[in-house]
Amino acid sequence: MSLLEPSADAVRPSPEHTVRRLLESARERATSVDLEAAFAWVAEGRLADDLLADWRRLSEEAKAELSRCWKALGLLGNVTVAQDTVRYGRFAAEKILEGELRELVSVTEKAVRWCGQARDDVLADLGRLVRERRTEFPSAKAVPLGELLEELQRARARYARSLETYGQEMQELSAEEQRRQEFLRSGASISLEEIRDLSSREFETLIASLLERDGYEVQRAHGGAGDRGADVIATGGNGERIVVQCKLRRTPSATIGAPDVQTFNGTARPDHHATHALMVTNTRFTAHAKAAAARYGIALVDSGALRVWATFGKPLELA
Numbered sequence: 511m512s513l514l515e516p517s518a519d520a521v522r523p524s525p526e527h528t529v530r531r532l533l534e535s536a537r538e539r540a541t542s543v544d545l546e547a548a549f550a551w552v553a554e555g556r557l558a559d560d561l562l563a564d565w566r567r568l569s570e571e572a573k574a575e576l577s578r579c580w581k582a583l584g585l586l587g588n589v590t591v592a593q594d595t596v597r598y599g600r601f602a603a604e605k606i607l608e609g610e611l612r613e614l615v616s617v618t619e620k621a622v623r624w625c626g627q628a629r630d631d632v633l634a635d636l637g638r639l640v641r642e643r644r645t646e647f648p649s650a651k652a653v654p655l656g657e658l659l660e661e662l663q664r665a666r667a668r669y670a671r672s673l674e675t676y677g678q679e680m681q682e683l684s685a686e687e688q689r690r691q692e693f694l695r696s697g698a699s700i701s702l703e704e705i706r707d708l709s710s711r712e713f714e715t716l717i718a719s720l721l722e723r724d725g726y727e728v729q730r731a732h733g734g735a736g737d738r739g740a741d742v743i744a745t746g747g748n749g750e751r752i753v754v755q756c757k758l759r760r761t762p763s764a765t766i767g768a769p770d771v772q773t774f775n776g777t778a779r780p781d782h783h784a785t786h787a788l789m790v791t792n793t794r795f796t797a798h799a800k801a802a803a804a805r806y807g808i809a810l811v812d813s814g815a816l817r818v819w820a821t822f823g824k825p826l827e828l829a
Contacts, residue, residue, distance in 0.1 A: 557659070562625035564662060569618035572669065576611040579604050599686075603679045610672045617665055621658060693823035698723075700820050702813055705792050706760060713758040714741045716820065717790055724825045726752060739777040752828070753784035757791040762813075766791050768798040775806040786828050792816055 582604050693699055700716065708716065714732035722728050726744035733741035733756075742754040755774045757766050771789065778787035789795075789803070790811040803810050809828060811819065818824045 558625055561658060561662065562622065565618050565621040565625055568662070568666060568669065569615060569622055572611050572614045572618055575673070576608065576615055579608040579611060583608065599683050600680070603676060603683070607672055607676045610668070614665060614669055614672075617661070621662065621665075624658065690822040690824075694821070696823075698823060702792060702817055702821065705758075705816070705820065706762070708758065710756070710758050713792070714756045717754055717756055718742045718744065720819055720826070721752065721754075726750070738781050739774050740782045743782065750785050750828070751783055752786045752788060753778045753782040754788045754790060757789065757793075759791060759793045762793060764793045766793065766795045766799055768796065768802040771795075771799045771802040771806065771808060771810075775802075775808060778808065788828070790816060 583601065705713065705716065711732050718728045718731040721742065721744040726746050728742070728744045730737075730740065730743040739755050740753045741756045742752075744752045744754075746752070755770075755778075757770065759766075766789070774787065774789060778784045787806070787808045788811065789808060792813055794812045795803070795810050800810060802808075811826070815826075819826050
């Protein structure tokens, strides 16, 4: 009789000394081959069971986090909800995490199915002969289970890194949001709607004041006759010479095209010796204008960048 095969004596109610006698007899008859097979059988079953529980926990964690991401993305995409000033940064971070979580959920669900099948297979082996079991050691399941354990460890590490990165991004965005809200309450903020109502000279003077706020020394605060395209000129302590052309538009849909960029390029460096040539508008630049600016090394500040600079008080970053 196999050590794993049930017998009539084993299942029939027996006095304690009879049970002990049967156990002692089985242990005396067990060979190293029997013990090796029994160990492999039990160890494999426990590994499959532990992995199954671990993958299930990880899957539920990932699904819960993914559900939170979907909810956050829905709120961020709902224009009827009051938006914070760093909405797009939050949206981008949520989308990245959502993609990683989707992949993790897919991996964990597949692993849960595999581990469940492996565990069921081990349980179904009850009643097989020990020696028949031994001939399969290490079994066909042992290696895949080991590989799955390694994949579980890697998946957990990826999950931890994703959440850590996301947490850091949210902390940075929250700090930026707090700083922006404080600036909005300071009285130094000016909105795009207010900028649209300025005169051309007031707009140029505003840009000069923003450069001054950023620590530059303004040499020219506004343009005029004979300015040769330089409305504002400012210098920095490291030898920077910033030459700015301002393009104020009353209509939000108005655009600045490539010809304006090409004209400014003709004077910014040859005539004004700019180290940084800058064009600023309260609307947007066309694709051709952006391409021309990239060729000529001219920095462009459109309505979005101007809002960050003038409305939220973040210093302009010049390459």
